[in-house]
Amino acid sequence: MIKITKENIIPYLKAHMPDFDDSLPVQISMVGEGTEEEDGDGYVNYIYRVQTPKESLVLKQGTEISRVSQQEIATYRNRLEYNSMRIFYAITPEYVPYLKFQDRENNIFVMEDVSDLKVVRFQLNKNKMFPELGRQCGEFMAKTEFCTSEYYLSREQYRGLQKHFENTELRKIMEDQMFLDCFGCDIDYSLGKNFADFADQFSKDSRYRTELYKLRRKFMSHADGLIHADLHTSNIMASRDKMKVIDMEFAFMGPFGYDLGYLVGNLISQYCAACFKRFPSEQSRKQFKAYLLATIQSLIETYMKTFTLCWEKSVKERYRGQQGLLQSILQEVMEDVPGYASMVNWFRSVSEIPYPDFDIIEDKDAKRNATVLSLMIDWGIMFGRYKYQSADDLIETIIGIEEEFRKSL
Amino acid sequence: MIKITKENIIPYLKAHMPDFDDSLPVQISMVGEGTEEEDGDGYVNYIYRVQTPKESLVLKQGTEISRVSQQEIATYRNRLEYNSMRIFYAITPEYVPYLKFQDRENNIFVMEDVSDLKVVRFQLNKNKMFPELGRQCGEFMAKTEFCTSEYYLSREQYRGLQKHFENTELRKIMEDQMFLDCFGCDIDYSLGKNFADFADQFSKDSRYRTELYKLRRKFMSHADGLIHADLHTSNIMASRDKMKVIDMEFAFMGPFGYDLGYLVGNLISQYCAACFKRFPSEQSRKQFKAYLLATIQSLIETYMKTFTLCWEKSVKERYRGQQGLLQSILQEVMEDVPGYASMVNWFRSVSEIPYPDFDIIEDKDAKRNATVLSLMIDWGIMFGRYKYQSADDLIETIIGIEEEFRKSL
Numbered sequence: 155m156i157k158i159t160k161e162n163i164i165p166y167l168k169a170h171m172p173d174f175d176d177s178l179p180v181q182i183s184m185v186g187e188g189t190e191e192e193d194g195d196g197y198v199n200y201i202y203r204v205q206t207p208k209e210s211l212v213l214k215q216g217t218e219i220s221r222v223s224q225q226e227i228a229t230y231r232n233r234l235e236y237n238s239m240r241i242f243y244a245i246t247p248e249y250v251p252y253l254k255f256q257d258r259e260n261n262i263f264v265m266e267d268v269s270d271l272k273v274v275r276f277q278l279n280k281n282k283m284f285p286e287l288g289r290q291c292g293e294f295m296a297k298t299e300f301c302t303s304e305y306y307l308s309r310e311q312y313r314g315l316q317k318h319f320e321n322t323e324l325r326k327i328m329e330d331q332m333f334l335d336c337f338g339c340d341i342d343y344s345l346g347k348n349f350a351d352f353a354d355q356f357s358k359d360s361r362y363r364t365e366l367y368k369l370r371r372k373f374m375s376h377a378d379g380l381i382h383a384d385l386h387t388s389n390i391m392a393s394r395d396k397m398k399v400i401d402m403e404f405a406f407m408g409p410f411g412y413d414l415g416y417l418v419g420n421l422i423s424q425y426c427a428a429c430f431k432r433f434p435s436e437q438s439r440k441q442f443k444a445y446l447l448a449t450i451q452s453l454i455e456t457y458m459k460t461f462t463l464c465w466e467k468s469v470k471e472r473y474r475g476q477q478g479l480l481q482s483i484l485q486e487v488m489e490d491v492p493g494y495a496s497m498v499n500w501f502r503s504v505s506e507i508p509y510p511d512f513d514i515i516e517d518k519d520a521k522r523n524a525t526v527l528s529l530m531i532d533w534g535i536m537f538g539r540y541k542y543q544s545a546d547d548l549i550e551t552i553i554g555i556e557e558e559f560r561k562s563l
Numbered sequence: 564m565i566k567i568t569k570e571n572i573i574p575y576l577k578a579h580m581p582d583f584d585d586s587l588p589v590q591i592s593m594v595g596e597g598t599e600e601e602d603g604d605g606y607v608n609y610i611y612r613v614q615t616p617k618e619s620l621v622l623k624q625g626t627e628i629s630r631v632s633q634q635e636i637a638t639y640r641n642r643l644e645y646n647s648m649r650i651f652y653a654i655t656p657e658y659v660p661y662l663k664f665q666d667r668e669n670n671i672f673v674m675e676d677v678s679d680l681k682v683v684r685f686q687l688n689k690n691k692m693f694p695e696l697g698r699q700c701g702e703f704m705a706k707t708e709f710c711t712s713e714y715y716l717s718r719e720q721y722r723g724l725q726k727h728f729e730n731t732e733l734r735k736i737m738e739d740q741m742f743l744d745c746f747g748c749d750i751d752y753s754l755g756k757n758f759a760d761f762a763d764q765f766s767k768d769s770r771y772r773t774e775l776y777k778l779r780r781k782f783m784s785h786a787d788g789l790i791h792a793d794l795h796t797s798n799i800m801a802s803r804d805k806m807k808v809i810d811m812e813f814a815f816m817g818p819f820g821y822d823l824g825y826l827v828g829n830l831i832s833q834y835c836a837a838c839f840k841r842f843p844s845e846q847s848r849k850q851f852k853a854y855l856l857a858t859i860q861s862l863i864e865t866y867m868k869t870f871t872l873c874w875e876k877s878v879k880e881r882y883r884g885q886q887g888l889l890q891s892i893l894q895e896v897m898e899d900v901p902g903y904a905s906m907v908n909w910f911r912s913v914s915e916i917p918y919p920d921f922d923i924i925e926d927k928d929a930k931r932n933a934t935v936l937s938l939m940i941d942w943g944i945m946f947g948r949y950k951y952q953s954a955d956d957l958i959e960t961i962i963g964i965e966e967e968f969r970k971s972l
Binding site: 304310313316317322325326329360364368376478479482483 | 718738743881888890891
């Protein structure tokens, strides 16, 4: 197996891409060498950016050893990522980087560089707004989930995807860490003992734990459609009008609405941060908070509308006219989304893994307040979700809990 | 490929089973030549019974053409059946015939003959009671489902079973026929136009249809454990104290409680028949009806208790102490069981496929009453199920609807 380095990447590209032109100056950089803001927070793979005056490419190689942690990790992830990108690109080319070629033998693929766009997380951290983000992400999720489900594909294709994206090794990371590691063992004590006790008490409450286990059961066993499964704001690149989803190696056939809930969770974190971090003015804080809630709303509503449109236009004959089934699917999504949002926020709030959304808050009290508010919202929406009929109900809970919390300060 | 016949079966067995002894008289019969009561109602495979004074064997061959319908059908079913029997035997040897050998090349396996036991359906049709049936079947289902789930197996084993038992071709028969073919197209008109109109009207009601589609979604997409998937009373052989499950070619990784609901459905059909068929005395009718309800109760309660015991004794460390998750799983089973029962009864009541449970009722009015009562119970439990906490609630609905129906006669 060839291991790509800055030294051999140009001959490698020339050998595999006949039209690659290195007659003009070529710039090579490795993701991870730049700032997190430029590169996102990918720690696992070897990713090179190759820029010529004509084009800009990204080469991604999955090695047997994870780049930063130096732990063993299955190399098939590179092949699965390539294949999930191909599928997602076929459905929504506007939201997925274009793939140039794949080298299965060496666990490499090359794709269009989308670094003209910015990593959404770090822009949100700087109060930058992407007005189309909710609509774009909602469309991406609904279209890709619908078109990889049995409501669109033949049974054989649908079950073929399940087998192909079995992906046990990478899913395990989410199934254990994301859903369960928030229990007790690694609360971030840097916010002080009071906060730690508060978070610890919540973490150990068996009612919350049961909800997490119920959601995890669905995540592990219910195969609706191909989901990204790690669609946080660092895996979304955007500009004012464009959006691209990256980093698809966790993809598998999972429950409708998982990605939606996961991203809503990130937006709620941002909202909690926006309640307490510093802004140039209270007016700009208000505007940014309103933007975040509007994005949550547009994300959920676009998902629901787009899924419904796909269904009406393209559902298999067996399901035509079965509006009751469609409603039941979307009602379940509406129940599950706040659950997944709560799960991911809870995990990111209490675990020791750095969480830039809160870590950028320099004032310790402000950071604690943002984190506590997040935990309170996580708690509220986890149990409130069974009554939610729409995004409005979720947003009402968020605003209500924020108001209550402010009174207690 | 060798095609087994009465002529070549003895040389075949001698070649494959070194200890097969044909020095004494050997009796060979083919299943399907005897009465349905002796043989059950298997129409798909070629099944031979070989009896010597020393032992009695059954040879099952899956050919490319279904025995009775002469339609093409996947031969891999024979291999899957052998493998599901092996797994079920490993978990509950007391409830599964012993396997002698497999010949993958020719889609054949040989197993212990269990024809010392009787096909349960035809015995129930004659008001024969099997006092242990509910307990035995509940134990079989709970143990096999638990031990093939991710609560017991490693993720790799669990996902391996999903892939191995993909079984798309046979599942398709259930997914389409059982869940959906009751809609309008083939109502049994032999009970008269009034009945047909009544059944037709119910069949076309979009609320009932939505419930069927919701259950079908779970059946198609939710992989909890290895289920039999066709566990009706003709696939259960029993005596007063023994019980064996046969015919496992539909097995796949499906939702907990599916087999339970399916069998409860058959017992409800028997109950409806018992309300109207002829008995030697009203006392014996009363006794048999009470037996059927007690069997439904014992079946469900044994399932719940056994599943709980398995969980407490053998659940993986990740899940220890997670009583909330266990309760949520069993609560979902309690909701789904009446749904699956309703589905299978509805299908068997309105479709043109012969249904011995009702067909043995000679009096046309009595048969219509039994069938109408069944449809009314199907309707009642389909919508009542969301409130059921236990088997008692289900049985209360059944008795209540019977009383209402009697008043209307």
